[in-house]
Amino acid sequence: MSSVSPLLFLILVPILSAVLIMVGANPRFTAILGAALNVLFLVVIGVFFNPAQAGFQFVSSFPVVAQLGIGFTLGADGLSLIMLFLSVVVTLAAVCVARTPIENARWFYACILLISAGLVGAFASVDVFFFYMFHELALIPTFLLIGIWGSGDRQAAAWKATVYLATGSFILLLGIIGLYLIQPEGARSFDLRQILAHAQAGLIPDSPVVYLLLLLGFGILVSLFPFHTWAPQAYASAPAPASMLHAGVLKKFGLYGLIRLAVPILPDSVQAFAPILLVLLACNILYVGYVTIAQRKLDFMLGYSSVMHMGYIFLGFTALNQVSLTGASLMLLSHGLTIAVLFALCGEIRERTGTLDFSELGGIARATPKLGLAFGFAAMASVGLPGFVGFAGELLVFFGSFATGEPQMGFLNDKEVFGFNGYQIATICAVWGIVISAIYMLRAYRRIFMGPLPDRWSRLPDLSGSPHAAIVLLIAIMLFFGFFPQILVNLVTPALLLP
Amino acid sequence: MIQPIALEICVVCLGIFLLMAESFSFKSNKVTLAQGAIFGLVCVFILTFFIEANPPAMQDSGFYVVDGLSLFFKRFALLATIFTLILAIDYIPIVQRLVPAERPEAGSGEFFILPVFTCAGLMWMASAADFIMIFCALELVTISLYIQVAYMRRSLASLEAGTKFLVLGALSTGFFIYGITWIFGMTGETNLALIQKALANLPEANHTAILFGLAMVLVAIGFKIAAAPFQFWVPDVYQGAPTPITAFLAVASKAAGFVILIRVLQPFLVLESFQGKLTLVLLLLAALTLIYGNLAAIPQTNLKRLLGYSSIAHAGYLLVGLAAIGDAFSGRAVVFYLSGYFLMTFLAFLVMVPVTKATGGDDLSHFNGLARRSPGLALAMLIAAASLAGVPFTVGFFGKFFIFEVAMNQGLYLLVFIGVITVASGFYYYFKVIRAMYWQPAPEGVGAVPVSILSKIAIVVSALLILVLGFYPQLLIQFLP
Numbered sequence: 009m010s011s012v013s014p015l016l017f018l019i020l021v022p023i024l025s026a027v028l029i030m031v032g033a034n035p036r037f038t039a040i041l042g043a044a045l046n047v048l049f050l051v052v053i054g055v056f057f058n059p060a061q062a063g064f065q066f067v068s069s070f071p072v073v074a075q076l077g078i079g080f081t082l083g084a085d086g087l088s089l090i091m092l093f094l095s096v097v098v099t100l101a102a103v104c105v106a107r108t109p110i111e112n113a114r115w116f117y118a119c120i121l122l123i124s125a126g127l128v129g130a131f132a133s134v135d136v137f138f139f140y141m142f143h144e145l146a147l148i149p150t151f152l153l154i155g156i157w158g159s160g161d162r163q164a165a166a167w168k169a170t171v172y173l174a175t176g177s178f179i180l181l182l183g184i185i186g187l188y189l190i191q192p193e194g195a196r197s198f199d200l201r202q203i204l205a206h207a208q209a210g211l212i213p214d215s216p217v218v219y220l221l222l223l224l225g226f227g228i229l230v231s232l233f234p235f236h237t238w239a240p241q242a243y244a245s246a247p248a249p250a251s252m253l254h255a256g257v258l259k260k261f262g263l264y265g266l267i268r269l270a271v272p273i274l275p276d277s278v279q280a281f282a283p284i285l286l287v288l289l290a291c292n293i294l295y296v297g298y299v300t301i302a303q304r305k306l307d308f309m310l311g312y313s314s315v316m317h318m319g320y321i322f323l324g325f326t327a328l329n330q331v332s333l334t335g336a337s338l339m340l341l342s343h344g345l346t347i348a349v350l351f352a353l354c355g356e357i358r359e360r361t362g363t364l365d366f367s368e369l370g371g372i373a374r375a376t377p378k379l380g381l382a383f384g385f386a387a388m389a390s391v392g393l394p395g396f397v398g399f400a401g402e403l404l405v406f407f408g409s410f411a412t413g414e415p416q417m418g419f420l421n422d423k424e425v426f427g428f429n430g431y432q433i434a435t436i437c438a439v440w441g442i443v444i445s446a447i448y449m450l451r452a453y454r455r456i457f458m459g460p461l462p463d464r465w466s467r468l469p470d471l472s473g474s475p476h477a478a479i480v481l482l483i484a485i486m487l488f489f490g491f492f493p494q495i496l497v498n499l500v501t502p503a504l505l506l507p
Numbered sequence: 508m509i510q511p512i513a514l515e516i517c518v519v520c521l522g523i524f525l526l527m528a529e530s531f532s533f534k535s536n537k538v539t540l541a542q543g544a545i546f547g548l549v550c551v552f553i554l555t556f557f558i559e560a561n562p563p564a565m566q567d568s569g570f571y572v573v574d575g576l577s578l579f580f581k582r583f584a585l586l587a588t589i590f591t592l593i594l595a596i597d598y599i600p601i602v603q604r605l606v607p608a609e610r611p612e613a614g615s616g617e618f619f620i621l622p623v624f625t626c627a628g629l630m631w632m633a634s635a636a637d638f639i640m641i642f643c644a645l646e647l648v649t650i651s652l653y654i655q656v657a658y659m660r661r662s663l664a665s666l667e668a669g670t671k672f673l674v675l676g677a678l679s680t681g682f683f684i685y686g687i688t689w690i691f692g693m694t695g696e697t698n699l700a701l702i703q704k705a706l707a708n709l710p711e712a713n714h715t716a717i718l719f720g721l722a723m724v725l726v727a728i729g730f731k732i733a734a735a736p737f738q739f740w741v742p743d744v745y746q747g748a749p750t751p752i753t754a755f756l757a758v759a760s761k762a763a764g765f766v767i768l769i770r771v772l773q774p775f776l777v778l779e780s781f782q783g784k785l786t787l788v789l790l791l792l793a794a795l796t797l798i799y800g801n802l803a804a805i806p807q808t809n810l811k812r813l814l815g816y817s818s819i820a821h822a823g824y825l826l827v828g829l830a831a832i833g834d835a836f837s838g839r840a841v842v843f844y845l846s847g848y849f850l851m852t853f854l855a856f857l858v859m860v861p862v863t864k865a866t867g868g869d870d871l872s873h874f875n876g877l878a879r880r881s882p883g884l885a886l887a888m889l890i891a892a893a894s895l896a897g898v899p900f901t902v903g904f905f906g907k908f909f910i911f912e913v914a915m916n917q918g919l920y921l922l923v924f925i926g927v928i929t930v931a932s933g934f935y936y937y938f939k940v941i942r943a944m945y946w947q948p949a950p951e952g953v954g955a956v957p958v959s960i961l962s963k964i965a966i967v968v969s970a971l972l973i974l975v976l977g978f979y980p981q982l983l984i985q986f987l988p
Contacts, residue, residue, distance in 0.1 A: 071981075072978070072979055072980070072981060073980055073981055073984065074981065075836065075984070076836075076912065080978075112878075112879075115878075115945075140899070141899035141900060141904075142899075144898060144899040144900075144904075145899065145900060147898055148889070148893055148898060148941070151938060151941065152941070152945055155942060155945065155946045156945055156946055163942075163946070167935070167938075170934060170935075170938060171931055171934060171935055174896075174930070174931050174934040175927070175928075175930075175931035178897075178927040178930050178931065179927060181908065181911065181927075182911065182915065182923060182924075182927060185908075185911060185912050185915050186915065188912070189912075189915055189916055
């Protein structure tokens, strides 16, 4: 066993905080302290991280099942560092905006911290098996969070999400076992570094079955059309911190996994199945986009919008070139931050007014100007306004995917004409998607914050205290990386292993 | 160094001693008997680490083998009996209420002593390498279990369970004997090693008869391990039997069935022509068992019955592992799964018994709000349910992972696909328990559920083991044969 990776502490801090809370420490204080400590840890790790170096850093390994090449191996490269950053920051924001429930506050915070530990563990794992295992750590806490503290039709939402996620994750498990079995016998391993070495040596046959299993498994977790129906309902019903972590970070696990595994190991299959995926992601953007416009409640609208935005990232993934993959990686971060802010604000509004129905709300920006301003920022970021990191991501995705593939040349009336290929059509759909998201976001803003202020909302308290600080922090990060996206690009570039 | 056979002799002597002690000391508290039995079994368990490996006297006898597998399952049987007795101590007030006697104490002694004899039978079964020996051991186990299942004489459910178990058990015994006679008729041997030798020289024309005999034996073993379509007795018997005995049936009896299955299949798998057919049969059994067990469990509202169906489902996953027997790791995968199944099933029953005692029933609704009444018990049940469902970081997940890995390595894709779909349905019905404990409000005016010290220790140990093995399965794998 080599030296202990500092990343281990990132996993242990939330788990220990959860244990302390269950044993009897003050739940809210311990949770915030643990989350803040983790952010601090990550900043320190980021300082010592060498962005120029390719491959994983801070690696430590501990064999778990030697016969199968499973080891508890931790490590980080630029891409995982970004995801780790997203995880710890959103965790901190989530525990800050959490309303302490009257009953069973201990379980509530312990569940959130366990989800966070699973996220950090998944993104810090170099071993594919543990990468998978850590993701599943969130399953039971989510079930409890939605079931106990959820709102609306919470039981149905919790069941649906759990059964969908369980099915998806076991299909994913088959894909991972398949990935293990297509390696040459005798040298099989779950260690990502070794798998990548095999792939570069050309020892791994490009198996379409394995890719399809991975795509289906990850696709269900990322709410790829038509497996998306669990997501809006679950996010709408879950308490705000759970939605923030789930929609903001946990869902990115699937796309992160595809970029990590499918791109370097199975690139031919990615290209072979690109037409199907392009159709599905266009449905994600257009169909789900129109469904989003039709929503009459803010929580469902945000849930659907987060499903819709996954389409862009899928587009960046399937176009499979440096530019589009960089854009997809940036969007992982930007969407995570944006949707976390939006769900946090959604929770704040629900807390104040007790309703999220557009028809009952209106004009509350007069009573709560800070809330309105924050929502405005987040809505603009979600649409992809320049100045926010999402703009850089979307732009790179569109450039990358539009340049992909051969132009379609054909003959019409004996004249050679130029036509769009599938990638370009999908890109056009995605650009149209920006218009769609502008429509629903601006409409939501108008319905909730503009117009005359009804008497019953005139005494709403504005944002204050730790929720306010957390939301400001997230928006500040979005703006910072929006102005300096090059930092992220430099981090991601060595980590993207193109075929 | 001790002769291996001494282990079983010790256990039988312990049983006889306890019977004597019970009949000659009227006034003693019957729970002392159980404590004595647990102490004795722990001693025997420690003895298993000092036995002579492969003693010369046993090498040629041919009906009693001492190898890693048998030793592992002897320990398995001993631990399962100890856990059963711990459960039985907690459960005894309910038994005493339902057994007619002049004094409440009378008639409950055998409830603690019969499992000891069953344990001896299980240990013999682990070492049996001859059909006659297997049969004798099997009968010792089964007949003592008949009594235990029907022990609560005033409970109609228990009597019904006993009758069903008896009639169907006798039927399966008939199948077993019938199958043995066919195999004996063709090969002239009952010893498994000698059968293997005889098979090699057997004319092709006789293979059908052997297969027929083997099919009959498989029917009988299928009954033991509760594989579909021989599972019809399971739900009623599991629900009606006293809860500790249900746990014993679910774990020890099933594990013994799998040991026999591994032993019996071994000589027949050597022949190429048999291998394909046997694998096909196992595949079909596995697929049927998986589908039936998991789907039928979905609508259940009684936890004992639910665990009955879940035990059918787990038999299905184990059969998947056996169907992939060509893989070098498959034997260990099956044994690992069984060990994990042992821990999580007993943990569920260990939580269930005190809750049944406090709430008066074992429906899922009796668990409502358990998390508010007794957070510790609820957490233990949460861990058990998660492990049974196969959530990562529990031993149940690694069990399923190993099984799927060997099955995919052997190319059993359809079966693995069925397995994955059924796992998803498993999540639904195991999470129903979690829902009852955490989502539902507790009934008015109830306090914490009392748990005895011994049960507490057992609960903590098995819950911790489930989590530790869920992170570091190597701990167990290195002990596997």
